[in-house]
Amino acid sequence: MxxxxxxxxxxINRKRTxxxxxxxxxxxxxxxxxxxxxxxxTVIMLSLILFASEQLFGKGGVYIAIFLSVFxxxxxxxxxxKDLRNNFSPQIFILPFFYSLACALFYFLFPARLAxxxxxxxxxAIGLYSLLLSENIFVVSSIRTIALLSSARTVSFIxxxxxxxxxxxxxxxxxxxxxxxxxxxxxLSFPLILHSFWTHVLDNKFASNILWIFLLAVCxxxxxLAVWFWPAVPMLIGIFLAGFFYVFVGLSQIWLDRRLFKNxxxxxxxxxxxxxxxFATFSLKTS
Numbered sequence: 001m002x003x004x005x006x007x008x009x010x011x012i013n014r015k016r017t018x019x020x021x022x023x024x025x026x027x028x029x030x031x032x033x034x035x036x037x038x039x040x041x042t043v044i045m046l047s048l049i050l051f052a053s054e055q056l057f058g059k060g061g062v063y064i065a066i067f068l069s070v071f072x073x074x075x076x077x078x079x080x081x082k083d084l085r086n087n088f089s090p091q092i093f094i095l096p097f098f099y100s101l102a103c104a105l106f107y108f109l110f111p112a113r114l115a116x117x118x119x120x121x122x123x124x125a126i127g128l129y130s131l132l133l134s135e136n137i138f139v140v141s142s143i144r145t146i147a148l149l150s151s152a153r154t155v156s157f158i159x160x161x162x163x164x165x166x167x168x169x170x171x172x173x174x175x176x177x178x179x180x181x182x183x184x185x186x187x188l189s190f191p192l193i194l195h196s197f198w199t200h201v202l203d204n205k206f207a208s209n210i211l212w213i214f215l216l217a218v219c220x221x222x223x224x225l226a227v228w229f230w231p232a233v234p235m236l237i238g239i240f241l242a243g244f245f246y247v248f249v250g251l252s253q254i255w256l257d258r259r260l261f262k263n264x265x266x267x268x269x270x271x272x273x274x275x276x277x278x279f280a281t282f283s284l285k286t287s
Contacts, residue, residue, distance in 0.1 A: 038079035039132045046072055047125040050104055051117060065104030072100040076132065083139045091198040092135045094191045099131060099159055100124075102166035109173065127162070130155050142202045153199050157249070160192055164245050168224075169238035178228055182221050189220040189245070196249045200256040216248050232283035243275035 033041070046068060053064040073093040077084070080092070103124040110116050137152035171184045193213045201209070223244055227237050247268045254260050 035079055035136065038075075039129060039136075042072075042075040042079060042132065043125050043129045045075070046100065046128060047121050050100075050107060050124055051121045053104065053107070061104065061108045065101055068104045069097045069101040072096045072128075076135065079132070080136055080139055083136070083143070087139070087142050089139055089142060089198070089202075091195050092139055094195040095156065095160060095163065096128070096131055096135065098167065098188070098192060099127065099163045102163040102170070103127075105170045106166040109170065127159055131159050134159075138199055138202060153253075156199050157196065157253070160196055160249070161242050161246050164188065164192060165238045165242040168241045169234045172228075172234035172237045178225070181228060182224055185224040185241075186217055186221045190214065190217040192245075193217055193220075193249055193252075196253065197256065200253050212252070216252065219248060220245060227279075230283060232279070236279060236282055240275060240279040243279075244272065247272050247275075 049064070049068055049071070053061055053068070073096060076093060076096055084092075103120070107117075107120055107124075110120060134152035134156045137146060137148050138156075140146055141149045141152075167188050168185070171181060171188070174181075176184070190213065193216050197209050197213055220241065223241055227240060230237075232240075251260070251265070251268050254264055
């Protein structure tokens with residue numbers, strides 16, 4: 001009886017080993033499909049997790065948001081690992097991580113209606129697919145020049161601003177104490193600014209730019225400190241901080257591209273003035 005049980009157990013283990021080898025082997029489905037197909041699989045899997053998170057986990061959504069963010073980077077590594085062999089760029093994982101985290105946390109601020117959930121999940125899926133294509137272009141461009149680099153930078157910057165808006169809104173919605181709020185703002189700002197610089201430099205050596213990135217993150221923290229005392233709703237604060245984040249990083253990017261001309265500077269100056277004016281106007285109306 002015991003010998004028969006051992007034989008059955010060995011057969012089960014043998015079949016399980018063969019199944020795992022077929023699943024993760026070099027010629028398996030997971031590694032034989034094209035890069036674009038991997039991106040599609042990634043978007044579908046993560047979108048389904050996001051859509052199901054509110055219905056299945058409710059208040060435990062913060063853990064799902066963290067899991068979704070980490071899983072996003074794992075799937076990205078699975079999709080572009082061949083390109084990363086020649087030129088490993090850890091910056092590629094920054095924006096996808098924060099984008100998934102932002103959408104997952106912002107997702108729980110919406111009312112629990114099916115139409116709203118479907119719309120939010122669709123926005124997340126479209127943005128994620130665009131982001132994956134952009135990050136792939138950055139990785140390839142660090143090795144050789146391709147024509148789509150400018151478009152990828154634009155898409156990446158738009159998603160960065162959207163991510164910053166969502167996360168700052170979430171941070172101020174938590175109504176934390178001022179020190180923890182400022183710490184979270186810095187933790188958010190520094191890596192996103194670093195990623196934005198990398199998309200224009202495409203170089204792993206950030207020694208010459210780290211100080212500038214740090215100072216821009218400090219400026220974002222100082223703005224957050226100023227609006228922390230201002231009577232405004234979190235969404236309005238998020239729009240204000242995202243607007244000035246756009247100005248700070250946008251000016252830095254055109255400086256890196258050596259296009260810091262007078263007309264461009266005045267455009268950002270007027271945008272700053274308009275952002276400040278709208279923030280002051282609407283915050284006074286809602287207070």
